[in-house]
Amino acid sequence: MADDKQELKVNQQQGGSPERSQATATGQSGTRGTTGEDTRSMLPRVDVLEDAGGITLLADMPGVPKEQLDLKVDGDTLLIEGTVSAPAPQQMEAVYVEVRVPRFRRAFTLSRELDPGRIEASLKDGVLKLHIPKQEHARPRRIEVSVS
Numbered sequence: 001m002a003d004d005k006q007e008l009k010v011n012q013q014q015g016g017s018p019e020r021s022q023a024t025a026t027g028q029s030g031t032r033g034t035t036g037e038d039t040r041s042m043l044p045r046v047d048v049l050e051d052a053g054g055i056t057l058l059a060d061m062p063g064v065p066k067e068q069l070d071l072k073v074d075g076d077t078l079l080i081e082g083t084v085s086a087p088a089p090q091q092m093e094a095v096y097v098e099v100r101v102p103r104f105r106r107a108f109t110l111s112r113e114l115d116p117g118r119i120e121a122s123l124k125d126g127v128l129k130l131h132i133p134k135q136e137h138a139r140p141r142r143i144e145v146s147v148s
Contacts, residue, residue: 041105044080044128052140054133055114061104062126069123071130073116078108080128113138 047058061069064082072079084102088094110116113134120131 039103040101041081041103042101043106044082044104046106052134054131057108057128057130057132059104059106059128059130060126061123061128063102064104064123064126064128066123069128071119071121073110073119076110076112076116078110078116078119078130078132079105080107080130081105082128 045060049056049058059080061080061082063084063086065085068083068085070079070081072081082104084104086102110132114132115135116132118133122129
């Protein structure tokens with residue numbers, strides 16, 4: 001399946017190589033690696049907000065602690081990955097589990113007008129907030145007009 005792209009300032013991509021990627025109605029995608037390990041992951045829901053200063057991404061990452069969150073920028077690609085940490089108490093095992101895939105993964109292609117070197121990130125109550133400022137040349141500015 002080819003990568004899905006959404007035309008915004010941030011283009012969304014699904015992970016995995018196009019010929020081996022799978023997506024289902026449950027919002028899961030992934031591939032099976034060459035060694036047989038399962039690399040399936042869930043696509044976190046993301047809100048993309050834009051203002052004059054840049055773009056803010058709000059990603060739902062419930063159950064992912066800061067230590068299990070991985071943010072990377074490679075070229076013009078922003079990759080968000082996280083592993084859900086839901087430890088069961090000792091002497092107990094899960095009888096029913098709704099989260100079968102304990103990983104989140106989402107990739108975005110960043111516009112050239114954004115400055116990936118100044119990304120700010122915070123995690124609170126399971127929501128990852130990323131602010132990606134615009135480059136100075138891409139910000140709107142007011143031009144003073146002088147009277148001669």
